[in-house]
Amino acid sequence: xxxxxxxxxIFFPLVFIIYWFVINGNxxxxxxxxxxxxxxxxxxxxxxxxxxIVFSSIIDFFVGQRLSKTxxxxxxxxxxxxxxxxxLGFLGFFKYFNFFAESFSDAFTLFGxxxxxxxxxxxxxxxxxxxxxQTLSYSIDVYKRKVEPTKDVxxxxxxxxxxxxLVAGPIERASNLLPQFYKxxxxxxxxSVDGMxxxxxxxxxxxxxxxxxAIYANDIFNNYEVKSGSxxxxxxxxxxxxxxxxxxxxxxxxxxTSRVFGFxxxxxxxxxxxxxxxAEFWRRWHISLSSWFRDYLYFPLGGSKGGISMKIRNTxxxxxxSGFWHGANWTFIAxxxxxxxxxxxxxxxxxxxxxTNIVAEGKIIPSIREVFQISITFFxxxxxxxxxxxxxxxxxxxxxxxxxxxxxxxxxxxxxxxxGLIFLLLIVEWxxxxxxxxxxxxxxxxxIIRWLIYLFVFGLILFFGASSQPFIYFQF
Numbered sequence: 001x002x003x004x005x006x007x008x009x010i011f012f013p014l015v016f017i018i019y020w021f022v023i024n025g026n027x028x029x030x031x032x033x034x035x036x037x038x039x040x041x042x043x044x045x046x047x048x049x050x051x052x053i054v055f056s057s058i059i060d061f062f063v064g065q066r067l068s069k070t071x072x073x074x075x076x077x078x079x080x081x082x083x084x085x086x087x088l089g090f091l092g093f094f095k096y097f098n099f100f101a102e103s104f105s106d107a108f109t110l111f112g113x114x115x116x117x118x119x120x121x122x123x124x125x126x127x128x129x130x131x132x133x134q135t136l137s138y139s140i141d142v143y144k145r146k147v148e149p150t151k152d153v154x155x156x157x158x159x160x161x162x163x164x165x166l167v168a169g170p171i172e173r174a175s176n177l178l179p180q181f182y183k184x185x186x187x188x189x190x191x192s193v194d195g196m197x198x199x200x201x202x203x204x205x206x207x208x209x210x211x212x213x214a215i216y217a218n219d220i221f222n223n224y225e226v227k228s229g230s231x232x233x234x235x236x237x238x239x240x241x242x243x244x245x246x247x248x249x250x251x252x253x254x255x256x257t258s259r260v261f262g263f264x265x266x267x268x269x270x271x272x273x274x275x276x277x278x279a280e281f282w283r284r285w286h287i288s289l290s291s292w293f294r295d296y297l298y299f300p301l302g303g304s305k306g307g308i309s310m311k312i313r314n315t316x317x318x319x320x321x322s323g324f325w326h327g328a329n330w331t332f333i334a335x336x337x338x339x340x341x342x343x344x345x346x347x348x349x350x351x352x353x354x355x356t357n358i359v360a361e362g363k364i365i366p367s368i369r370e371v372f373q374i375s376i377t378f379f380x381x382x383x384x385x386x387x388x389x390x391x392x393x394x395x396x397x398x399x400x401x402x403x404x405x406x407x408x409x410x411x412x413x414x415x416x417x418x419x420g421l422i423f424l425l426l427i428v429e430w431x432x433x434x435x436x437x438x439x440x441x442x443x444x445x446x447x448i449i450r451w452l453i454y455l456f457v458f459g460l461i462l463f464f465g466a467s468s469q470p471f472i473y474f475q476f
Contacts, residue, residue: 001044003253004206004468019261020187027184031158038163049125052090057160059086060135064142064149076143083139087132094125096328127167129325133292135160138174140296147174155181164257168250168471170268170288185262194442195259200457201439202252207461209425210245211469213238213418220414221389224399229408232399236382239389241422246472252437271433274359276373278342279352281381293318304347311347316340331396335387342380358434
């Protein structure tokens, strides 16, 4: 079920009414309703794949229970290995089987041999990368004794399948989200109102920004061979805001919807295109995934405590794995590798933790230095996005070669309308960059002004909402 669908417009208020007004005050029934609602939400796409979520939930609940009953080091490792094998096994089969099979075949071709490898017609379950990492983090944290294993099977199953963030995050940790299923929840008007503001802002970013940018980004990337350098540059810009509006918009809707039901999810995007270096960008972009890889991969590998070679190795691993997490294509690996190359000089010079505050905090406009830093960081990110969006390494290379040709200074022939919408987004987010989301206007005391803003945003959604595009991160 899509957030921007008629089905969800019916589903959401129906669950809300039952949750707060029919079974209000009964914690177990609320959790059970969320579990059933989450399964309906996911099964609306394809009910057959519910079995994967259920099986992963059973395995990790069982692993957590057994870990709580033994101190035997070997047995605990075997239990953790079971969780990792099952979860990553499902993820690997559905997402990467064909990639590895084809790469294996290509490797033989390079040496003059031909190996006929059959390609399976495998459907990628929506959101498998997200809920797999969420439930896997529970087993790892229980193993490390950072989280107490739960005995409440309904609460745990609801935690794994919580519908607002089930298919595209944020990837929540058990230490933050699971305890919220144990506590009695009371309806909070102010939290719900601000949650709905964040939902509205997420819909604006998805429908007005991402969907409209997608029309032109898709056309340019699909026909890059006949486009000028200036058109290709605009295509990269449009895709940069397509993926940002699409993914951060989904996160805003997920976080806002959760707040309506009394849950607090962590911020997943913190205005990343205002970052002053790549390290800051990765602290602000897809925060839940970046922090997951940091805690469960980078730190166990030794982090940045070792020598130069270890720092470089660990950085390359985390970025390449992050790229591979996004999809079974060499373009994603190239995207991760390129971001690693951006990041490594900052790490080696101990400059990766310089920009930890909010840019131009407390000021209306940034300094010239900050404008330059933001521009350079965005430009580097733009180049990396070309690899992320392209169908192959070869097409990405040709795209960039043509983009940096003399025709980059030609007058663009593509539509410039999305630039006005992007400019509006940037103005709003710059003003709101010290807040949790772009429509956090609780400080405006006049009710009529707040409602005029709501109506303006809603009007933009209706006016620019003719082209409905699928959420990009559903494919990951």
